[in-house]
Amino acid sequence: MNPVIEVTNLKKYFTTPRGMLHAVDDVTFTIERGRTLGVVGESGCGKSTLGRTIIHLHESTEGQILLNGKDVTNLKGKDLRQAREKMQIIFQDPYSSLDPRKTIDSTIREPLIVSRHFTKSQIDQKTQELMDLVGIDERLRKAYPHELDGGRRQRVGIARALALEPEFIVCDEPVSALDVSIQAQVLNLLKKLQKEKGLTYMFVTHDMSVVRHISDDICVMYLGQVVEKCSSKELFQNPLHPYTRALLSAIPSTDIDKPNKREILRGEITSPVNPKPGCRFAARCPYANEECLKLQKQEEVSPGHFVRCCRLQEISSSYN
C-alpha cells in the first residue's frame, strides 16, 4: 500500500444567488502510486471541480487531502507552491488552455522559470527533453498555439504539466475535444508516460470507453456524490447502482449485432443547489421509493466495491 493521494470526505460548495451549490459532496478515495483512478459522470456532476479542488485551484470547503501521507488541505504560500509542484493538471480544451500569445517553447519553459530551481542552461536542456518526450517537432519550438492542431496542442499541455516532474496528475477530459484517431495517439502517450515515470493519474472523463481503457479503478459521480466505486473490470462486469447501469446502457455500441438494451431514463435532473438529503438520482431512478428520500450511505457490497444506494439488496435481484 503506497497511496499518493488520499481524499477524505472532501466537500466543495459554491455560493450562488439561489443558494449553496453542492459541486462536490463528501467524496472519499485513495489512489495508489502508478495507478489511474477514472472519474466518470455527466456534465455538471462535479468531476472537474473535484480534480481542481484536489490540486488547490479551488479551496476546499470541508474534508482532507493527503499527498504522500502529508496533509495538504489548507496549505498556503510557500508550502502550497511546493505541494503544487507534485500535483499538476492537464486541461480539457486544448484551445483555451494555452496562452495564445506565447510560443510553444515559452509555454513549456514557464513552470521551470517560475520554480527558480534551475539555471538558464538547465532550463534550455529540460525544455528540449520535454519536447522530445511528448513528441513535438523541434521546428514547432517557436510556433504559436493557433498554428497547431488539437492533438499537438494537447501534447504541449502535457509537457507543461510534466515540467516539474510531478507525481500526481489530474487529467481533466484531456481527449474529449480530439478526433478519435488523434485521441488514440494522446491516450497512448499518457499511458507511456505513466509507465516510464511511475505517474499517478486521476482521469476525469464522460467517455466510458476511454475510462475503461485507461483506468484501474473507477468512481461514478452523480451531482457531486460518488454513487459507485470499484475496479474498472468490476464496474463493467457487475455495475450495481441504477445510475451506473443506465449510463453504461446508454452508450451507443459500435457492435451492430448486439444493440444494447437501453434503460431510458425519464424525469428531470435534480438541481445541485441546496439538494435534499436523499438520493440525488431518485427523481430519474426507475426503482425509487420513499426510502430513497432519506440520507444515503456508501456501503461496501463486496471487497473494494462501494455503492451508495439503500435499495440495492431489493433491486439487484431484478438485474440479470
Added chain:
Amino acid sequence: MPKTTGHAKKQGGFATVMKQMSKNKAAMLGLVILSTEIILAILAPYIIPYDYSFMDMTNMFAKPSAAHFFGCDDMGRDIFSRVLFGARYSISIGIIAVAIGSAIGCTIGAIAGYFGGQVDNIIMRLLDIIQAIPGMLLMIVISAVLGPGYFKTIIALSIGTISGMARLLRAQMLKERENEYIEAAQSINCSKFRIITSHLIPNCISPMIVSATMGVAQTITLAAGLSFIGLGVQPPIPEWGAMLSAARQFIRQAPHLVYFPGLAIAVTVLALNLLGDGLRDALDPKLKN
C-alpha cells in the same frame, strides 16, 4: 474551416499587424498622414520659414501667398510656421496625455479585473463617480483648478482618459480570466503579478491600443477646446486650439486665420481615426481571414 491543419504561418507580432494593415488603404493613408505630421513637427524648428512668434505688422491679415503659404494673422505672424510649430504642441499633448492616462487606467483596470470582488466594487464605484461628470466639464474644472499651461493641460486631459481605459481593460480581463490557460498558470505556481503582466495583459492589449489611438484624436480636440476657452496652452504658443480661439474674432474679415489651424485639427483627427479603425481590424484575430 478548422485550424487543425498543422499548416504553419509565422506570426511575429508587429510584422503581422503591419501586413494586415497594409491591406487597408484608409488605414495606411491615416498612417502616412500621421507620420508626415510627426516628422514635420519634429523638424519644425529647422524648416519653418519664419519664427512662429515673429510679428510683422506690415503683413497683418495678409492673404495666403508665395511668401506666406497660409497668410498671416492679426499680428502679422506667419500662419504656416505657426501651424507647423503648433503640431509639436497639439500632437504631443494628445499622445502624452493618453499615455499617462492609459498607464494609470490600465493599472487600475488590471487590479479591478483580476482581483474582482470588493476591490473591483470599490474601484468601479469611484470610476462611476468620475464618469458621472461630463467629460468636458471635468476637464474644465481640473484646468481651472490647476491653471493654464502645457503640462497642466496634459495632466487635466490624462485624468479624463483614466476611467475609460480602466473600464476597457477590466472588461477584457474579466473575459480572458475565464480561459483555462490562467488556471494552468496558477497550477504551475505563477504569482499573481506574473499572471497579470505576462499572461493577461498581453492578451488584452489589442483593444487598448485601438482605443488609445482613437483616444489621442479625442484628446487633441479636447485640448483644442480647452485652449479655445482660454484654459489650455496660452498664447503666444501656437497650439492649434489656441490659434483658433485667437482667430475667432476675425472670422468675418479674415477667415483664413480659422481655416488652417482648424484644418490641421480635422486632418489629424481623421488620420488617427482611420488608423484606429485599421488597427482594430488588424489586431482582431477573428477578422484575420
Added chain:
Amino acid sequence: MHQKEIKTDMPFLSIKDLKVEYKSDGQIVHAVNDVSLQLERGKTLGLVGETGAGKTTIAKSILRILPDIGSHIANGEIYLEGENLLKLSENDMRKIRGNKVSMIFQDPMTALNPVLRVGDQIAEVVSLHSDNNNRAEHEKRAKEMLEIVGIPAERYYAYPHQFSGGMKQRVVIAIALACNPDLLLADEPTTALDVTIQAQVLDLIAELRNKYNTAMLLITHDMGVVAQVCDTVAVIYAGSIIEYGTKQQIFKHPSHPYTIGLFGAIPDMNEDEEWLHPIDGLPPDPTNLPQGCSFSPRCKFATDACRKEAIGMYKTQDGHDCRCCCIEAVMKGED
C-alpha cells in the same frame, strides 16, 4: 421565370459531383470534393468523418446556407424529388427551407432565442410556413410538437434558460420537425448532450422518422451513434467520400484503410488492450491536398500509384464502394 425541370426517375435526394470551395487568405480551401450520394424516403444516411472533413458543408450546401462571402459551390447538382436545388431562385429556395428540408444544428445552447418563449419560437416557424394567419392554430400545433418531443404542453410559456440542455435540444428538434419536413439534416444533434440524454434524443429522432417516413442525413463523428441510427453510411475524409455502403457492409467489412483505422482507434468496450492503434499523422491541409489519394501520406498500404492520380470508386460488393486502389492488398494485410 425559368422552366422548372423535374426528373422523375430519381431517388428522393440525390447529390452528384458536389464540389465546394472556400477562399481564405488568397488560398482555395477544397472543402468538399466530388461528393455523390443518394437517399430514399424513410432512410437514414450517416455522414461520418473527423473535424473539418467537410460534413457540415455538405448539409449546408443542400439548404444553400453557405456563407455568402468566400464560399461557392464550384460544381455539382443536388436533386430533391428530381428538382435541382442549386438552380432554384432564392424565393423558391425559401419555400423549401424549413418546409421540405430542415436542419438541426449542433449546439442547442445557442440555437434558441433566449428572450422568446420556447412555444412561441415553435409557433413562429409554423406560421412562417402556413397559409393562414390563425394564431391560435399555430399555438395548438406548437403545443402538439412539444408533446411529441416529450415536453409537457404547459411548458409552452417557459423561456430557454429554464430548460436543461437535453430539453433545449428537444425543442430544437420540435422546431425542425414542426412543418413535417421530408428531409431532416441533423448535424451532430447529440454531441453536446450527455449520454443518458443522448439516448433519449436518438430514440425520439428514430421514432419520429418512422412515424413520418422522413429521410434523414445524420452527421456525426461517433461510430456508436451511426451503428444505432443509420441505414447507410458514407465515410468522409478530406472532403471526399472514401467509403460508402450499408451499415452492415461498413461495420462488418470496412475496406478503406482509413475506415479500418478509425475503428481500430476507438477503445474497445469488450476487450482489454494495452495500447490503442491510432492512425499516424494528421488530416491533410485542405488548401493543399496531396496528389492522388488524400489519405496516402498516412496509409501504410500506399504505393506509388496512390500518390499519382485521383482514385476512383471501386465496388467491393453490391452497393459497397471504396475509394482505394489497393483494396486487395488491404484485405490481405488485415487478415
